[in-house]
Amino acid sequence: xxxxxxxxxxxxxxxxxxxxxxxxxxxxxxxxxxxxxxxxxxxxxxxxxxxxxxxxxxxxxxxxxxxxxxxxxxxxxxxxxxxxxxxxxxxxxxxxxxxxxxxxxxxxxxxxxxxxxxxxxxxxxxxxxxxxxxxxxxxxxxxxxxxxxxxxxxxxxxxxxxxxxxxxxxxxxxxxxxxxxxxxxxxxxxxxxxxxxxxxxxxxxxxxxxxxxxxxxxxxxxxxxxxxxxxxxxxxxxxxxxxxxxxxxxxxxxxxxxxxxxxxxxxxxxxxxxxxxxxxxxxxxxxxxxxxxxxxxxxxxxxxxxxxxxxxxxxxxxxxxxxxxxxxxxxxxxxxxxxxxxxxxxxxxxxxxxxxxxxxxxxxxxxxxxxxxxxxxxxxxxxxxxxxxxxxxxxxxxxxxxxxxxxxxxxxxxxxxxxxxxxxxxxxxxxxxxxxxxxxxxxxxxxxxxxxxxxxxxxxxxxxxxxxxxxxxxxxxxxxxxxxx
Amino acid sequence: xxxxxxxxxxxxxxxxxxxxxxxxxxxxxxxxxxxxxxxxxxxxxxxxxxxxxxxxxxxxxxxxx
Ligand SMILES: [Zn+2]
Ligand SMILES: [Zn+2]
Numbered sequence: 001x002x003x004x005x006x007x008x009x010x011x012x013x014x015x016x017x018x019x020x021x022x023x024x025x026x027x028x029x030x031x032x033x034x035x036x037x038x039x040x041x042x043x044x045x046x047x048x049x050x051x052x053x054x055x056x057x058x059x060x061x062x063x064x065x066x067x068x069x070x071x072x073x074x075x076x077x078x079x080x081x082x083x084x085x086x087x088x089x090x091x092x093x094x095x096x097x098x099x100x101x102x103x104x105x106x107x108x109x110x111x112x113x114x115x116x117x118x119x120x121x122x123x124x125x126x127x128x129x130x131x132x133x134x135x136x137x138x139x140x141x142x143x144x145x146x147x148x149x150x151x152x153x154x155x156x157x158x159x160x161x162x163x164x165x166x167x168x169x170x171x172x173x174x175x176x177x178x179x180x181x182x183x184x185x186x187x188x189x190x191x192x193x194x195x196x197x198x199x200x201x202x203x204x205x206x207x208x209x210x211x212x213x214x215x216x217x218x219x220x221x222x223x224x225x226x227x228x229x230x231x232x233x234x235x236x237x238x239x240x241x242x243x244x245x246x247x248x249x250x251x252x253x254x255x256x257x258x259x260x261x262x263x264x265x266x267x268x269x270x271x272x273x274x275x276x277x278x279x280x281x282x283x284x285x286x287x288x289x290x291x292x293x294x295x296x297x298x299x300x301x302x303x304x305x306x307x308x309x310x311x312x313x314x315x316x317x318x319x320x321x322x323x324x325x326x327x328x329x330x331x332x333x334x335x336x337x338x339x340x341x342x343x344x345x346x347x348x349x350x351x352x353x354x355x356x357x358x359x360x361x362x363x364x365x366x367x368x369x370x371x372x373x374x375x376x377x378x379x380x381x382x383x384x385x386x387x388x389x390x391x392x393x394x395x396x397x398x399x400x401x402x403x404x405x406x407x408x409x410x411x412x413x414x415x416x417x418x419x420x421x422x423x424x425x426x427x428x429x430x431x432x433x434x435x436x437x438x439x440x441x442x443x444x445x446x447x448x449x450x451x452x453x454x455x456x457x458x459x460x461x462x463x464x465x466x467x468x469x470x471x472x473x474x475x476x477x478x479x480x481x482x483x484x485x
Numbered sequence: 486x487x488x489x490x491x492x493x494x495x496x497x498x499x500x501x502x503x504x505x506x507x508x509x510x511x512x513x514x515x516x517x518x519x520x521x522x523x524x525x526x527x528x529x530x531x532x533x534x535x536x537x538x539x540x541x542x543x544x545x546x547x548x549x550x
Pocket of ligand 1 (some may be wrong): 514
């Protein structure tokens with residue numbers, strides 16, 4: 001067969017019709033085949049549009065009209081239809097030309113890959129990954145074993161009493177003693193939160209995440225989730241900022257720039273601020289709920305529901321610009337242990353360098369607040385709200401911490417939990433509220449820079465009211481049903 | 486480096502730093518994939534050094550044979 005003619009890709013009928021019409025209209029020379037020029041026009045290539053506008057003069061209007069009409073008749077976006085048709089053609093050519101003697105492993109990987117992307121098999125697979133990776137490993141091993149050891153054996157039994165004694169003996173000023181040690185001291189609180197609670201949990205999470213990353217699961221997750229995300233005005237591409245959101249929502253708010261439409265960017269920023277916990281927060285929440293499967297289910301269910309409901313609502317309110325998403329997935333592979341360990345180490349190191357000064361600063365701020373009485377006043381002010389959602393007054397402290405840094409607040413909650421301050425229902429209400437609760441200061445500042453003060457402030461207010469509103473309703477419902485979790 | 490999301494292979498020079506305008510840009514050395522925007526971790530310096538060292542030993546071994 002003659003190569004160039006027989007191997008042309010055939011696109012869906014409306015596109016082919018438009019291509020035929022446009023190619024007859026094109027008079028100028030572009031150094032490309034007319035069909036290619038027409039295809040680029042249909043895919044909204046801005047440079048080609050400028051060129052054609054310049055060279056075809058008034059005919060351009062006719063061409064633009066054809067493009068608009070095609071877009072209306074075509075069910076899927078051109079940007080999606082074109083690569084899909086090409087992909088099919090490539091598969092057909094490859095199937096005809098190549099006799100497959102692929103090793104058994106490749107065929108198996110291919111089959112697993114397809115199972116991961118099919119909604120019926122992919123969803124249970126995703127749940128398995130979450131169950132073993134997050135619940136069992138981060139919540140079970142990370143919290144139950146590592147944090148427990150560092151908290152109770154290393155800090156509570158040795159470091160803290162030793163530091164307290166040392167400070168009491170050698171530091172004559174009560175104020176400095178309080179700054180370094182005791183209840184809110186830099187070493188006894190700030191360092192302990194960072195080293196004994198947050199870092200091991202985050203480390204366990206980073207380890208699981210590195211395995212997921214290295215295996216090539218993420219693009220498959222994007223394809224799997226694309227359909228659900230389309231309902232809330234996003235596309236599979238939003239998996240990128242969402243997964244990075246686990247690293248830190250601040251970063252992910254910046255990353256949401258890569259999304260196509262303004263609508264997508266606003267929805268993604270809102271959902272990131274509201275329903276995506278950062279890795280530390282997630283780690284601590286998993287630790288808090290570790291021994292209580294029913295509580296985890298309620299927590300995950302409420303967050304998922306909020307995520308979908310708010311996304312859906314935002315998609316209804318914001319003007320419709322449909323995002324397109326299609327990607328070729330890179331091959332699945334067995335994660336390599338060296339890769340995983342290096343990634344885990346790099347992330348932990350970056351994270352630690354980032355949080356340590358902030359945790360120290362938080363301790364200093366709290367100390368200042370204690371000295372001036374401002375802290376007590378703030379706790380007093382927040383306490384009624386905390387009481388309204390059924391939590392003990394001390395939880396107000398954790399929420400105040402949380403606004404400074406989400407992970408700091410979560411660590412504070414963990415502290416209260418180990419002190420035996422919560423029952424099951426209170427635990428779920430507290431974790432749900434803290435997950436939804438205000439984006440931390442850093443994220444708020446970035447949101448202002450990226451989306452403008454008005455959008456950012458509106459979002460902030462919305463998130464605040466929404467978080468406590470959800471906590472209130474959840475508490476009322478759980479108490480009414482008389483469940484104990 | 487290789488993007489963990491889309492599989493694109495690129496050099497550190499081709500990629501933009503991940504977080505210009507991020508308050509934590511000082512500690513964070515991530516790079517952005519030029520194709521999809523996913524953030525990729527750079528190799529730590531000591532890993533690079535180790536690899537270079539391993540590579541030179543390997544090259545010397547091959548030259549000796
Ligand atoms: Zn960063
Ligand atoms: Zn990429």
